[in-house]
Amino acid sequence: xxxxxxxxxxxxxxxxxxxxxxxxxxxxxxxxxxxxxxxxxxxxxxxxxxxxxxxxxxxxxxxxxxxxxxxxxxxxxxxxxxxxxxxxxxxxxxxxxxxxxxxxxxxxxxxxxxxxxxxxxxxxxxxxxxxxxxxxxxxxxxxxxxxxxxxxxxxxxxxxxxxxxxxxxxxxxxxxxxxxxxxxxxxxxxxxxxxxxxxxxxxxxxxxxxxxxxxxxxxxxxxxxxxxxxxxxxxxxxxxxx
Amino acid sequence: xxxxxxxxxxxxxxxxxxxxxxxxxxxxxxxxxxxxxxxxxxxxxxxxxxxxxxxxxxxxxxxxxxxxxxxxxxxxxxxxxxxxxxxxxxxxxxxxxxxxxxxxxxxxxxxxxxxxxxxxxxxxxxxxxxxxxxxxxxxxxxxxxxxxxxxxxxxxxxxxxxxxxxxxxxxxxxxxxxxxxxxxxxxxxxxxxxxxxxxxxxxxxxxxxxxxxxxxxxxxxxxxxxxxxxxxxxxxxxxxxxxxxxxxxxxxxxxxxxxx
Numbered sequence: 001x002x003x004x005x006x007x008x009x010x011x012x013x014x015x016x017x018x019x020x021x022x023x024x025x026x027x028x029x030x031x032x033x034x035x036x037x038x039x040x041x042x043x044x045x046x047x048x049x050x051x052x053x054x055x056x057x058x059x060x061x062x063x064x065x066x067x068x069x070x071x072x073x074x075x076x077x078x079x080x081x082x083x084x085x086x087x088x089x090x091x092x093x094x095x096x097x098x099x100x101x102x103x104x105x106x107x108x109x110x111x112x113x114x115x116x117x118x119x120x121x122x123x124x125x126x127x128x129x130x131x132x133x134x135x136x137x138x139x140x141x142x143x144x145x146x147x148x149x150x151x152x153x154x155x156x157x158x159x160x161x162x163x164x165x166x167x168x169x170x171x172x173x174x175x176x177x178x179x180x181x182x183x184x185x186x187x188x189x190x191x192x193x194x195x196x197x198x199x200x201x202x203x204x205x206x207x208x209x210x211x212x213x214x215x216x217x218x219x220x221x222x223x224x225x226x227x228x229x230x231x232x233x234x235x236x237x238x239x240x241x242x
Numbered sequence: 243x244x245x246x247x248x249x250x251x252x253x254x255x256x257x258x259x260x261x262x263x264x265x266x267x268x269x270x271x272x273x274x275x276x277x278x279x280x281x282x283x284x285x286x287x288x289x290x291x292x293x294x295x296x297x298x299x300x301x302x303x304x305x306x307x308x309x310x311x312x313x314x315x316x317x318x319x320x321x322x323x324x325x326x327x328x329x330x331x332x333x334x335x336x337x338x339x340x341x342x343x344x345x346x347x348x349x350x351x352x353x354x355x356x357x358x359x360x361x362x363x364x365x366x367x368x369x370x371x372x373x374x375x376x377x378x379x380x381x382x383x384x385x386x387x388x389x390x391x392x393x394x395x396x397x398x399x400x401x402x403x404x405x406x407x408x409x410x411x412x413x414x415x416x417x418x419x420x421x422x423x424x425x426x427x428x429x430x431x432x433x434x435x436x437x438x439x440x441x442x443x444x445x446x447x448x449x450x451x452x453x454x455x456x457x458x459x460x461x462x463x464x465x466x467x468x469x470x471x472x473x474x475x476x477x478x479x480x481x482x483x484x485x486x487x488x489x490x491x492x493x494x495x496x497x498x499x500x501x502x
Binding site for chain 2: 045048049050074075077078080081082084085086088089090091092101102104105106154
């Protein structure tokens with residue numbers, strides 16, 4: 001379980017997070033929804049220690065990752081996988097090397113075992129046969145799915161998705177949404193999805209947190225959001241021209 | 243936006259300079275801290291050794307041959323007919339090994355390796371690949387910086403030895419077989435005259451390993467400091483080349499002054 005308590009973060013003279021509180025329950029998909037520039041990605045990055053908050057706690061299974069030494073932080077991070085908005089695939093590595101990097105660096109698995117795991121992960125995301133391609137040879141949707149395969153291969157407890165459907169056409173966006181559900185159902189992964197995409201929220205969320213101007217103004221079930229904040233959702237869609 | 247005054251702008255530049263020096267010192271300490279993890283990052287280190295050698299071999303060979311030819315033409319032109327020929331050969335040999343090859347090669351490689359290294363790490367930074375390394379529990383300094391710096395320190399002397407050999411060989415051929423201004427025996431006597439083993443060590447190991455460190459460390463440092471998009475990557479690459487070239491030229495003087 002991840003518990004965020006009174007999280008504050010400022011960049012120069014802009015206060016991005018203003019006392020955020022949120023609990024992320026195991027085995028569930030929590031969607032953090034909000035317009036651009038409200039601190040969604042900043043919040044997601046503080047969950048894995050990529051950004052250090054000015055104040056507050058991020059308790060991962062009871063351990064405050066804000067205050068642990070760097071060596072311990074690296075150990076805690078092994079529980080996580082992060083799917084970046086643009087995929088963040090290493091462009092000097094092939095798909096196979098990208099997906100297998102964690103296993104190659106952190107386990108004593110033999111090359112054949114790693115290859116088998118990589119093939120399995122690529123099969124889960126529907127990209128079998130792309131092992132020897134480089135990221136530049138992949139489409140945007142394929143890059144995202146390879147990034148998800150890289151996230152899955154280490155069997156993490158938590159997967160964090162930063163705008164997983166942004167920049168994708170409807171078909172690819174639906175494929176990614178279905179993948180997020182598949183990983184929760186098949187592997188019991190706890191997911192945190194940061195998005196402004198209402199369809200993504202409707203497809204994957206168990207719990208929704210609405211973030212506006214650095215504060216959570218609603219946390220609850222998907223049905224409650226649709227019931228109480230329908231206007232907000234319409235406005236959010238309109239602001240993105242959806 | 244309000245325009246800054248001269249003093250304010252100067253003060254800001256001064257502060258930025260000291261912040262950069264502090265950050266470079268921190269990166270240096272972090273690189274040293276990663277040294278015990280050489281075995282963990284062995285693949286990356288081997289890759290860097292290989293890529294540094296293979297990617298620079300053609301340009302190194304070309305430069306070395308022309309350093310040898312150029313120094314021969316200059317040497318024979320600048321010494322008078324009364325100067326003993328073996329003495330001219332001695333000047334060509336020593337100036338090539340101690341000064342010309344290490345500095346020219348390092349300046350060219352500062353552009354080739356340092357620039358591309360800063361651009362590579364810089365583009366990784368702006369496309370969140372550095373963050374991705376962190377989330378995979380891999381330290382970017384261990385994964386990217388330490389292998390490159392180590393490759394620079396070790397492989398630049400190797401490339402310099404190779405270049406020195408080519409330069410002297412081309413000078414020898416030019417002098418004895420093309421220009422015919424000296425016979426092979428005299429050329430070799432010139433090389434042996436006043437020979438000190440330290441000079442070989444100085445030109446082939448001390449200078450190149452220091453310059454190799456400057457090139458790779460500066461490329462990594464400015465790459466990691468990249469902000470913004472493509473423009474930021476361009477700035478990082480150019481700054482890395484300029485800083486390492488300036489440092490190499492300055493250090494070249496001080497190393498000669500202190501050690502020779």
